[in-house]
Amino acid sequence: MDITKNFIQLENFGHSLSASAYLVRPANSEEIYSIFQRAKKMELSVTARGAGRSYNDAALVGGGIVMDMRGMNAITSWDNSTGLITAQPGATLEQIWHQVEPDGWWPPVVSGTMKTTLGGCLSANIHGKNNFKMGTIGEHVVEFTAILPTGAEITCTPKKNADLFYAMISGMGMLGIFVSITLQMKRIYSGLLSVDALPVQNLHGHLAALLDGAPDHDYIVGWLDCLAGGKSLGRGQIHATRYLHEGEDPNPQETMKLSNQSLPSRIFGVFPKSLLHYFMSPFINNFGTWGVNTAKYIASLRRHTFRQSHAAFHFLLDYIPDWELSYGRGGLIEYQSFLPKETAESAWTEILKLSHKNGLPPYLGVTKRHRPDKFLLTHAVDGFSLATDFKVTNNNRAKLSRMLQDFDRIVLQAGGRFYFAKNSETTAETTASFYGAETIAKFKKLKKRCDPNGLLESDLYKRIFTD
Amino acid sequence: MPDLSKPDQTQPKLAPSTPLNPRRRGIVVGASGGIGAALSRKLAREGFTLALVDRNKSALQSLCDEINQTAGGMRTLIYECDVTEYDSVPDSLRRIIADLGGLDTFVYIAGVIYFPAMDEFNFAEDHKMMEVNLLGAMAWMSAVAPLFQSAKSGQIVGVSSVAGDRGRIGNPGYNASKAGLTNYLEALRNRLSRHGVNVLTVKPGMVKTDMLKLPGAPKPVLALDPEQVADLIWNGMKKRKQTIYVAGIWKWIMLVIRHIPSVIFRRLSF
Numbered sequence: 001m002d003i004t005k006n007f008i009q010l011e012n013f014g015h016s017l018s019a020s021a022y023l024v025r026p027a028n029s030e031e032i033y034s035i036f037q038r039a040k041k042m043e044l045s046v047t048a049r050g051a052g053r054s055y056n057d058a059a060l061v062g063g064g065i066v067m068d069m070r071g072m073n074a075i076t077s078w079d080n081s082t083g084l085i086t087a088q089p090g091a092t093l094e095q096i097w098h099q100v101e102p103d104g105w106w107p108p109v110v111s112g113t114m115k116t117t118l119g120g121c122l123s124a125n126i127h128g129k130n131n132f133k134m135g136t137i138g139e140h141v142v143e144f145t146a147i148l149p150t151g152a153e154i155t156c157t158p159k160k161n162a163d164l165f166y167a168m169i170s171g172m173g174m175l176g177i178f179v180s181i182t183l184q185m186k187r188i189y190s191g192l193l194s195v196d197a198l199p200v201q202n203l204h205g206h207l208a209a210l211l212d213g214a215p216d217h218d219y220i221v222g223w224l225d226c227l228a229g230g231k232s233l234g235r236g237q238i239h240a241t242r243y244l245h246e247g248e249d250p251n252p253q254e255t256m257k258l259s260n261q262s263l264p265s266r267i268f269g270v271f272p273k274s275l276l277h278y279f280m281s282p283f284i285n286n287f288g289t290w291g292v293n294t295a296k297y298i299a300s301l302r303r304h305t306f307r308q309s310h311a312a313f314h315f316l317l318d319y320i321p322d323w324e325l326s327y328g329r330g331g332l333i334e335y336q337s338f339l340p341k342e343t344a345e346s347a348w349t350e351i352l353k354l355s356h357k358n359g360l361p362p363y364l365g366v367t368k369r370h371r372p373d374k375f376l377l378t379h380a381v382d383g384f385s386l387a388t389d390f391k392v393t394n395n396n397r398a399k400l401s402r403m404l405q406d407f408d409r410i411v412l413q414a415g416g417r418f419y420f421a422k423n424s425e426t427t428a429e430t431t432a433s434f435y436g437a438e439t440i441a442k443f444k445k446l447k448k449r450c451d452p453n454g455l456l457e458s459d460l461y462k463r464i465f466t467d
Numbered sequence: 468m469p470d471l472s473k474p475d476q477t478q479p480k481l482a483p484s485t486p487l488n489p490r491r492r493g494i495v496v497g498a499s500g501g502i503g504a505a506l507s508r509k510l511a512r513e514g515f516t517l518a519l520v521d522r523n524k525s526a527l528q529s530l531c532d533e534i535n536q537t538a539g540g541m542r543t544l545i546y547e548c549d550v551t552e553y554d555s556v557p558d559s560l561r562r563i564i565a566d567l568g569g570l571d572t573f574v575y576i577a578g579v580i581y582f583p584a585m586d587e588f589n590f591a592e593d594h595k596m597m598e599v600n601l602l603g604a605m606a607w608m609s610a611v612a613p614l615f616q617s618a619k620s621g622q623i624v625g626v627s628s629v630a631g632d633r634g635r636i637g638n639p640g641y642n643a644s645k646a647g648l649t650n651y652l653e654a655l656r657n658r659l660s661r662h663g664v665n666v667l668t669v670k671p672g673m674v675k676t677d678m679l680k681l682p683g684a685p686k687p688v689l690a691l692d693p694e695q696v697a698d699l700i701w702n703g704m705k706k707r708k709q710t711i712y713v714a715g716i717w718k719w720i721m722l723v724i725r726h727i728p729s730v731i732f733r734r735l736s737f
Contacts, residue, residue: 004561005617006617007613007614007615007617007618008617008618008619009618009619009620012486014486016486016489017484017485017486017489018569019484019568019569020564020569020570020571020614020618020620020621021569042561043473043474043562043565044561044565045565056485056486057483057484057485061568062484062492062564062567062568062569063564063565063566063567063568063569063570064565331486333486333487392486392487397486397487397488397489398487400487401487401488404487424485424486424487425485425486425487425488459483459484459568462483462568463483463485466480
């Protein structure tokens with residue numbers, strides 16, 4: 001196998017960063033190990049790549065070997081009585097929910113897109129809109145098997161090889177490569193969810209609604225109108241959602257059918273959604289987004305409750321195919337900060353005001369409620385997160401870069417954290433600052449043990465763990 | 468010459484490429500010479516991260532230090548290399564791409580010239596010019612081209628010369644090496660353009676570099692500074708041109724010269 005045959009140009013999700021690398025597609029653990037050996041001989045870095053849905057350089061290694069794990073995407077076992085599913089790392093969340101939902105189960109934690117692979121989900125230790133209640137996806141992993149660059153194949157559970165269990169999940173693929181993952185699914189009694197939609201007038205009300213709404217619901221998520229200032233700063237809409245109890249849905253077999261879950265491909269039954277991003281493009285600027293946000297806020301003032309399918313509620317990012325293309329040639333970046341509940345309001349007030357002052361408001365803002373977890377490279381806090389999307393252009397790069405450095409300082413001062421599937425500009429100093437020396441030393445010790453030759457180094461690793 | 472296929476621990480760590488500080492990655496072979504150094508400075512100013520390749524290590528080091536100081540942050544790596552060591556090119560290239568973190572642009576400027584007397588035939592010098600000006604370029608581009616073809620992107624810049632447009636009495640060996648390079652680049656363009664790769668042939672006229680200080684060198688006519696040449700090459704690169712003459716006036720001069728019938732041309736004294 002010539003591992004340097006297929007040189008290709010790879011991008012991040014958001015099309016704002018590219019790097020060329022040699023792509024290989026292993027079919028099994030033996031091939032992964034043989035790739036490790038060849039890469040070691042050529043002294044090239046290796047990284048695994050799933051669906052490529054990270055907003056940053058997590059699945060890129062310029063000039064190195066990128067392992068496309070989608071060649072290993074089988075669901076190897078599914079038990080509809082216990083809800084245990086075992087799959088290879090390249091299997092997507094879409095494959096998983098398609099498998100389990102008709103049997104009355106649902107993945108306990110999902111990302112905003114169903115295109116992500118299980119390997120990627122574990123590496124980033126993704127969270128969903130139910131983080132405050134169900135934690136991250138890692139908390140529902142029963143067992144996984146991984147191959148290390150040393151060639152060792154190890155099995156980890158929360159009890160067995162626990163140090164590696166809690167480090168490889170959240171480890172951004174820098175310790176080893178998952179080859180088999182077993183997850184516990186969650187029972188559901190309907191294909192529908194009950195969603196309470198309520199408006200919030202300002203940031204204080206916004207965070208209070210997340211805090212107070214969370215205990216009585218299974219999911220909670222806020223839309224934040226990042227262009228509104230003054231007294232309306234932080235206004236938006238909360239969607240607080242709960243599962244239907246057993247018996248609440250008179251015909252669960254029907255609502256759980258895949259045909260009743262799939263996202264429509266056309267609007268009003270006629271207009272193909274695949275064309276929609278062209279029509280969004282003219283609105284992706286300060287004025288256009290102000291108009292759209294204001295209209296959306298006015299529409300959200302009506303407090304109401306409705307039922308929505310699981311897929312439609314969770315996978316908002318898949319609702320408009322290729323939506324990220326509407327951000328134009330420079331693409332987009334996402335800046336997400338996690339803040340303790342005590343400091344979130346003042347820090348985000350400062351951040352939003354700063355973005356207005358610079359004339360660079362985010363075009364999308366999404367808030368969630370979080371709880372801490374035990375994983376080594378955890379991003380969670382007892383508080384909230386705010387994810388914001390920025391359009392990148394040739395003209396705004398330098399200014400945006402300076403502004404995000406200011407944001408980093410504000411977040412660090414407020415005791416906040418960052419998430420490595422999202423932020424693309426976080427520096428090694430910032431990373432060291434929020435993890436602390438002890439966590440980093442612990443991680444590097446494990447890294448030395450699992451990967452003594454330093455083969456697994458993504459561009460993300462080189463950026464945030466540089467010495 | 469050092470073995471470039473192994474990582475050199477003394478190389479500095481490059482600043483990361485991020486969406487807000489994106490870096491294009493380029494290799495300049497023959498970076499320490501007049502046009503090479505000027506183009507390297509220009510590309511660094513335009514946001515490139517560069518691998519500077521040349522025989523002359525001390526010149527490379529001072530150019531690298533100068534660029535890193537003025538560009539802010541680590542932006543260049545250096546590789547001591549003789550382009551006539553053809554066999555080591557693929558391994559060296561793989562190492563350089565790994566160090567750079569990818570590759571978007573490849574520039575070949577390495578070139579030597581010898582000015583023979585009118586009645587002198589000097590195969591040893593001709594051989595050297597063919598090796599550096601043509602075979603070195605072919606060795607490097609043979610390794611770069613399949614990568615860019617596979618990636619369906621990239622730009623190859625070859626610095627040839629107006630001297631390749633016609634065989635003149637003054638310098639048969641140099642004319643042949645540059646004619647070969649021009650022709651090779653054209654063929655490469657025809658192969659690669661269908662894969663989305665741009666191949667730019669640069670044909671400088673006279674440039675005020677050390678070449679013009681060699682014994683037997685002609686008096687400068689319409690000679691440009693290397694910095695002017697670098698600016699013009701960068702313009703051609705940005706516009707993804709196929710062939711550019713620098714200065715532009717040479718396009719018209721060479722148009723005339725290319726069409727002088729042999730019956731007249733062989734009687735001329737240049």
